[in-house]
Amino acid sequence: MTISKKKVPYISLKIIHINIMLCQFFCCSLLYGQSYTISGYITEAGSGESLIGAAIYDSLSGRGCYSNEYGYYxxxxxxxxxxxxxxxxxxxxxxxxxxxxxxxxxxxxxxLHTLDIVEITDDVQHDLRSNGIGRIRISLPQLNAVPALLGEKDVLKALALTPGVSTGIEGTSGLLVRGGSPDQNLLLLDGATVYNAAHLFGFVSIFNSEALKHVELYKGDFPARFGGRLSSVVDIRMKEGNNQKRQGKASIGLLSSKLLLEGPIQKGRTSYMVSARASYLGIFLLPTYISYKRGKTTNFLNYWLYDVNAKMNHTFKDKSRLFISAYTGHDAWQAREGNRQLESRFNLNWGNTTTSLRYYRSMGTKWFMESMLTFSRYHYGLGTLEQGEIANGGSSLKIDNHSELESRIKDWTGKWALDYHPTHGHHFKMGLEATAHRYDPAIGTSNVSSRPVSPNEAIFSREYAAYLEDNIRLTPWWSIYAGGRATVFEVEDTIYSSLEPRFSMSWGTAGNWAIKAAYSQMQQYLHLLSNHGVGLPNDIWVPATAKVAPQQARQWSLGFSKNISAWHTELTIDAYYKRMAKLIDYRPGTDFLSVFDQSWQDIVEKNGKGEVYGLEVMLHKKQGRLNGWLAYTLSWNRRKFARINGGHWYAAKYDRRHEFSFTASYQLTEKWRLASTWVYSSGQPVTLPIGIQQDLNGQEVFIYAGRNNMRMPAYHRLDVGAEYHFTTSNGRKAQLSLGVYNLYNRKNPFYLDIERASKVIYGPPVQELNTPERQMVLKSLFPFLPSITYSWTF
Incomplete structure (x- = not known):
């Protein structure tokens, strides 16, 4: 809904209020006898870390619950x-x-268990009804056991091995969830929004696994406390820091080195955690730089990255806690070409900064309050420089040309939430949020032109949200969740508002099986403009404006879960259908780099539609010496724009019919652990020309038949890894990790190129154009890649 700024919209919450009264009526009718409440915090002995999702259970009454994100129950x-x-x-x-x-x-x-190889079993079974449909919670030890590119453990890459989740082209870290694009995922690091999760052009994510303690993915059943994205929520929590003793961990790998320090400031009350990671690609490239400075080569490349995580928390006498956490990371790439007379430079850099201030306290045995202030910043910039002299007849002409383009987004957010547990099986939650955004879509300057390169100006907006959640178990077999999220978005002279209902239900037994259903409605007030090329993270975040409406989505999900006790395995089958509206995309032949003298609002196609549906199957073994999962996804993903592909439906960029993954980890002995991963996915759509012709000026022009008219070859690879745990001569625990990425050296598609037939072909020809002089060639990126990482604690 869009209205003028002078008319403030009235959002009715009548449906939610009726639902709350009905739930309270059912709850009261089910009460019997005298009951009391046990509440408190569940932590890890020896470190004081709060345990998220720990189960607490009364064997006599059969009642139980799980600890929240702060360990409270x-x-x-x-x-x-x-x-x-x-x-x-x-x-x-x-x-x-x-x-x-x-x-x-x-x-x-x-x-903690003292022996890693002991099979973990207990009488308390996981309640399948408590885990929402499409919700994935995999322990960090399991995620970190997945073999990784160049030994860099990556939680996003591991999540991409679960059903309904994938990445784009090989090596990238942007998640694609149930047919959505990377911008449709809400990435939260200690409650603060992360806008770009890519290091090294997307081959590694920014999340340093050494600093993390919990990762949870929502893709079907969205609690009302989350909003602003259409496809998924990835909630990531950093370690709090050991409040009992000081300790550290260091690691050295082929790509980067890491350092983790944690310990108490006041034992049992105040602790800290600091983690840092830095690459040394620049050191490897140093000989090339020396050769370039000496004039022996005409070009030079340099790359470096770093990230730092820090966190401090304090526990007050009333058991309330205050947290301060921060993250900052940066990537920089520089290319030089030329000689001492004339040199050209190209610079590309991007990075994220987040800060969170959180406070929580329990009020009695039934109430829990949380408040939070966060700051998020993402910046992206590129620049070119040409300096020197060139001969001009009998004299020399000085050259000094430079251009810069920069994009930024900043958020300041305040959140407040209140939890209430009136009785067993009934949990009520409400909250308020307010965010101030500043967008600098693409601000450019140049001394070549007298006017700015880009006419885009800073855009300021404000976003408000209120939500209610009511989760109640009506009978021992049946539970329902009902909630709603009301939002208001102010930008320029326009106000958008939305009422987003969320509903889910579960029917089944606690530890055996469950049937689940869910409905979610989402609205997203920002868009991401990305070039359709590969490699460079050309991400320009832009808000909804008077010309560009916010994105919308509705999703229906139906699922079945079954515990196979004999194998300590859980089977999950989910089906979903999602419709999206108000999508945008670049017009054919345009992007912000090629037409940077125009406003972004004038070069995009608006009011696009999307349709995604599919089936997901996962078999997850969580306990024992052998654990891991099998995942399969069958899906269809298509888009429709009025002036793209003749107004007809076409396959979306990341539409892949079949995706399969197998991930396993086996504790061979007390010291050796083996792991392997095999993935397969159908080829993704690609827009290819069907021929070449010459225009009136004699230039060659490609002829296209439609958007995403063909597909790349299928993608598959096998990764293996091994970990050896031992104690050094000075008594320190150490670990040696060996791995191979792409064991059988599969030439997977990275991109397709058109080359003359006389050129050397580096990959097999995929398709020939209607001319003997041209050939479509597949380009691959990662061959057989071994890795080694050594880490130790102190």
């Missing part, structure tokens, strides 16, 4: 005898029996 139980149990993966279970006669505060510390 609230469990209402009948008065009398209680046999309480708590469990978390790779930790020793907790058991306690006592007589419950009043509300009780109980903090629980779970110790």
């Amino acid at each position: 609230s469990l209402s139980l009948p008065a009398g005898e209680v046999l309480l149990r708590a469990q978390y993966a790779a930790h020793e279970p907790f058991r306690k029996a006592y007589h419950l006669v009043a509300d009780t505060s109980l903090d629980i510390a779970l110790a």
Whole structure:
């Protein structure tokens, strides 16, 4: 809905209010007998880290719950005898029996298993009904066990091996979730938005696995507390820091080195964590630079990257906590060409900065409050410089030309949330959010022209949101979730508003099977303009404006989950259908680099439609010496614009019919762990010319038949890895990691190029044009790549 700024829209929450009253009525009708509430925090013994998603369960009544993102739980139980149990993966279970006669505060510390090769089993089974449809929560040890490119452990690459999730071209880290584009994923690092998750042109993500403790992906069942994106939410939490003892970890690999430091400032109360990573590609390229400066070569390349994570937290006497966390990372690429007389330079750089200030406290045994302030910044810039002298007859002509183009986005966000646990099986949550955005889409300057390269000016906007969530178990078999999110977006002289209902239900038994269904409606107030080329992260973030409406999506999901106890395995089958509206894309033959003297709003196609549907299957083994998962996705993904492809539906850029992955990790001995990954996906669509002709000036012009009219070859590869754990002579724990990326040296498609037949062909011809002088050639990127990483603790 769009209205003038003078008319403030009225958003009715009547539907949500009715739902809340109905849920409270059902809840009250189900109450029986006297009950009391046990609440507290579940942490890891020895480090004090809060455990997210730990299960706490009363064996006598059959009631249980899970800890939230701060390790807090609230469990209402009948008065009398209680046999309480708590469990978390790779930790020793907790058991306690006592007589419950009043509300009780109980903090629980779970110790790590002492032997890694012991199979982890316990009587407390995972409640399939509590895990929303399309929600993926894989432990970091499992994610880190996945063999990675050049040994760089990457949580986003590991998530891309799960059903419904993939990456684009080989090596890139932008996630594609259920047919969406990279901008349709909300990436949160300690609650702060991350706009670009790419290092090294996308081959490595910015998330340093050494600094992380929890990763969770939402792609079907979206809680109302999340909004602003159409396809997924990736909620990532950093480590809090060991509040019992100081410790560190360092690693050296082929691409980068890492360092982690953590420890108490005040034991048991205040702790810190600092993690840093830096590449040394510039050192490897140093001989080329020396040769260039000496005039022996005419070109030179240099690249470097770094990132830093830091976090500090303090626990007050009333058990409330204050967190301060920050991230900053930067990539820079420089190319030089020429000699001492005339030199050309090209610079490309991008990076993210985030900061979070969070405070939470429990108020009694049923209430929990959280407040947060965050700052996010993403910048992208490129520049060219040409300096020197050239001969001009009998004199010399000085050359000094330079151009710069920069894009930035900044956010300041405030959040407040309140949780209420009125009784067992009933959880109510509400919250408010406000964000101030500043967009600098593409500001450019040049001394070659007297006017700015780009006419795009800074755009300021404000975004407000309020949400309600009500999660209630109506019967031992049936639970429902109902919520809604109301948003208002102010930009220029335009106001957009939206009411986004969220609903899900689950029917089944606690530890055996469950049938689930969900509906979500989302609205996204920003767009991402990306070149359709490969490699360079030309990401220009732009907001919805008076000319460009916000994106919209509706998604229906239906799923089935089954625990196979004999194998310690969970089977999940999900089907989904999603419709998208108000999409944008560049007009054919345009992008912001080729027509940078125009406003971005004038070179995009608007009001596009999208349709995605598919089936996802996952078999996940979480326990034992052998663990991992099998994932398969069958999907269709298409788009429609009025002036693209003749107004007809066409396959979306990342439409892939079949995707399959197999990931396994096996604890061979106490010291050796083996891992392997095999992936396969159908070829993605690509727009290829069907012929060549000459124009009136004699220039060759390609002839196209439509958007994404053909497909690249299928993609598949096998990665293997091995880890050797040992103790050094000075008593420090160490690890040697060996790996091979693309074991059988598959030439997977990176991009296609058109070359003359007389040129050397580096890959097999894919398609020949209607001329003997041209040939379509497949270009590959990563061959057989071994890696080695050495890490140790201190």
